[in-house]
Amino acid sequence: xxxxxxxxxxxxxxxxxxxxxxxxxxxxxxxxxxxxxxxxxxxxxxxxxxxxxxxxxxxxxxxxxxxxxxxxxxxxxxxxxxxxxxxxxxxxxxxxxxxxxxxxxxxxxxxxxxxxxxxxxxxxxxxxxxxxxxxxxxxxxxxxxxxxxxxxxxxxxxxxxxxxxxxxxxxxxxxxxxxxxxxxxxxxxxxxxxxxxxxxxxxxxxxxxxxxxxxxxxxxxxxxxxxxxxxxxxxxxxxxxxxxxxxxxxxxxxxxxxxxxxxxxxxxxxxxxxxxxxxxxxxxxxxxxxxxxxxxxxxxxxxxxxxxxxxxxxxxxxxxxxxxxxxxxxxxxxxxxxxxxxxxxxxxxxxxxxxxxxxxxxxxxxxxxxxxxxxxxxxxxxxxxxxxxxxxxxxxxxxxxxxxxxxxxxxxxxxxxxxxxxxxxxxxxxxxxxxxxxxxxxxxxxxxxxxxxxxxxxxxxxxxxxxxxxxxxxxxxxxxxxxxxxxxxxxxxxxxxxxxxxxxxxxxxxxxxxxxxxxxxxxxxxxxxxxxxxxxxxxxxxxxxxxxxxxxxxxxxxxxxxxxxxxxxxxxxxxxxxxxxxxxxxxxxxxxxxxxxxxxxxxxxxxxxx
DNA sequence: GCAACGCGAC
Numbered sequence: 001x002x003x004x005x006x007x008x009x010x011x012x013x014x015x016x017x018x019x020x021x022x023x024x025x026x027x028x029x030x031x032x033x034x035x036x037x038x039x040x041x042x043x044x045x046x047x048x049x050x051x052x053x054x055x056x057x058x059x060x061x062x063x064x065x066x067x068x069x070x071x072x073x074x075x076x077x078x079x080x081x082x083x084x085x086x087x088x089x090x091x092x093x094x095x096x097x098x099x100x101x102x103x104x105x106x107x108x109x110x111x112x113x114x115x116x117x118x119x120x121x122x123x124x125x126x127x128x129x130x131x132x133x134x135x136x137x138x139x140x141x142x143x144x145x146x147x148x149x150x151x152x153x154x155x156x157x158x159x160x161x162x163x164x165x166x167x168x169x170x171x172x173x174x175x176x177x178x179x180x181x182x183x184x185x186x187x188x189x190x191x192x193x194x195x196x197x198x199x200x201x202x203x204x205x206x207x208x209x210x211x212x213x214x215x216x217x218x219x220x221x222x223x224x225x226x227x228x229x230x231x232x233x234x235x236x237x238x239x240x241x242x243x244x245x246x247x248x249x250x251x252x253x254x255x256x257x258x259x260x261x262x263x264x265x266x267x268x269x270x271x272x273x274x275x276x277x278x279x280x281x282x283x284x285x286x287x288x289x290x291x292x293x294x295x296x297x298x299x300x301x302x303x304x305x306x307x308x309x310x311x312x313x314x315x316x317x318x319x320x321x322x323x324x325x326x327x328x329x330x331x332x333x334x335x336x337x338x339x340x341x342x343x344x345x346x347x348x349x350x351x352x353x354x355x356x357x358x359x360x361x362x363x364x365x366x367x368x369x370x371x372x373x374x375x376x377x378x379x380x381x382x383x384x385x386x387x388x389x390x391x392x393x394x395x396x397x398x399x400x401x402x403x404x405x406x407x408x409x410x411x412x413x414x415x416x417x418x419x420x421x422x423x424x425x426x427x428x429x430x431x432x433x434x435x436x437x438x439x440x441x442x443x444x445x446x447x448x449x450x451x452x453x454x455x456x457x458x459x460x461x462x463x464x465x466x467x468x469x470x471x472x473x474x475x476x477x478x479x480x481x482x483x484x485x486x487x488x489x490x491x492x493x494x495x496x497x498x499x500x501x502x503x504x505x506x507x508x509x510x511x512x513x514x515x516x517x518x519x520x521x522x523x524x525x526x527x528x529x530x531x532x533x534x535x536x537x538x539x540x541x542x543x544x545x546x547x548x549x550x551x552x553x554x555x556x557x558x559x560x561x562x563x564x565x566x567x568x569x570x571x572x573x574x575x576x577x578x579x580x581x582x583x584x585x586x587x588x589x590x591x592x593x594x595x596x597x598x599x600x601x602x603x604x605x606x607x608x609x610x
Numbered sequence: 611g612c613a614a615c616g617c618g619a620c
Contacts, residue, residue, distance in 0.1 A: 096612035103613080131613045166614040202615035237616040244617095272617040307618045314619095342619040377620040409620050
């Protein structure tokens with residue numbers, strides 16, 4: 001049914017294929033839903049006015065700004081310096097405008113330094129000045145300094161306003177200091193003269209979402225609906241985005257309809273969040289519907305929307321098509337940004353096409369100051385996955401020479417790469433370097449270290465590290481335990497592995513399909529195939545659906561343990577569930593057949609199954 | 611007039 005619908009969409013939009021060349025891509029691929037999705041996506045491109053026309057219109061309609069737009073920090077410093085020398089000096093509002101623009105450029109440290117220049121020249125700050133300053137400290141994750149700015153308010157007899165408090169609440173929430181944030185909120189309510197507004201609520205909603213607490217965010221939304229401060233588009237967008245990130249796309253779509261029924265119209269951000277959600281789930285039909293819907297509402301896809309498309313196509317292995325989207329963006333004057341190019345580069349990396357990835361990277365470098373930590377980390381990851389550790393390490397050193405600070409993700413990638421090529425000493429060195437550079441190891445770092453140690457048969461070191469992790473109060477998740485269970489299985493300690501597995505629920509953790517697969521594999525290697533089969537039943541009962549890997553693992557287990565007929569029965573079940581034998585299972589079966597080890601009565605069954 | 615909350619990449 002779904003396929004027929006897809007094909008219909010493709011047919012209805014195929015005319016665009018002939019009029020518009022999708023570089024490197026055949027027009028109709030009957031078996032690829034992504035292509036259909038991409039074809040349909042042509043349709044709205046044609047109905048979309050080009051950006052060039054739009055920008056002419058805005059130029060005519062927009063009144064001339066009375067302050068020059070600052071586009072670089074260098075400009076800001078020059079303008080600021082000139083202003084400081086004027087006698088009498090310009091109003092504080094003029095200074096605030098510059099500070100605000102530099103803050104928008106995310107050069108928070110520059111704002112602080114400009115503010116200090118103001119002070120040195122005897123310019124008195126206003127409420128707005130100090131609020132901008134607080135916001136900068138918050139974005140630099142130094143909310144502590146914000147509190148001293150708050151002290152400054154009282155020193156110069158200024159009263160913080162709702163902007164100031166909202167900024168502070170945001171700062172505390174960014175640093176996970178929920179108690180302090182809600183403390184400010186409660187004081188605002190109790191204080192009387194500075195009541196929370198829709199931004200205050202929006203900030204709190206964002207805080208809940210950041211902690212993964214969608215239900216608390218929705219509860220606050222319901223409270224707003226009952227009160228005088230009604231939720232606005234931003235509040236809805238925040239929750240919709242969070243639900244999408246947690247793959248709760250249906251809930252997000254319900255909230256989306258609810259929002260519209262209340263008369264709040266979505267914008268491009270709403271659609272981008274939803275698009276991202278449905279794309280991550282591979283729901284192309286829904287993605288196509290959303291794209292068409294947004295265009296009919298005169299909401300035009302922007303660089304974010306296109307980047308989501310590029311990323312999705314790349315993750316699906318359709319990097320040529322992704323490249324086509326990038327070319328189309330350029331033709332339509334929607335300038336691809338660092339995220340777009342990094343996604344494309346990652347696409348080539350995923351295909352193992354490192355020289356083409358390198359070409360995208362060269363393009364990024366040629367664009368000037370575009371390159372960032374993520375783009376370096378992405379290329380480093382590409383080399384690490386290809387076991388090209390020399391190239392990866394060269395890039396790490398190159399980053400530092402460009403003034404970019406490698407972060408936890410960069411180091412995690414490299415540490416993992418070292419383990420995968422068996423360079424345990426290098427992995428250790430990088431782990432130390434990372435901490436020496438002030439990059440804190442996270443749960444993922446420990447997962448990489450534990451996995452690397454276990455796979456390189458250093459179980460006791462891994463267990464020692466796990467204890468260190470517990471001491472640091474880093475909450476071990478199911479991924480960490482799965483790695484340890486696998487480590488124990490590799491070391492032949494099946495009893496300990498089973499104990500750890502069974503103890504998961506008492507830690508408030510549920511095994512996932514990967515945990516089950518690891519346990520099943522361990523049991524099969526230990527020759528305990530019947531118990532492995534019991535785990536297969538158990539996972540189904542507990543609502544954790546086995547995947548292709550589960551079946552392949554246990555089937556291989558049966559074959560290795562010379563239980564051919566049980567293997568064949570399970571192959572049948574696997575086939576019924578829509579999974580198939582992978583390469584290594586197939587090899588075993590072919591081997592069996594060639595050795596004439598199969599009961600002739602089973603032959604038709606095998607032939608029917610494969 | 612200037613400031614606060616919302617979207618994409620490793």
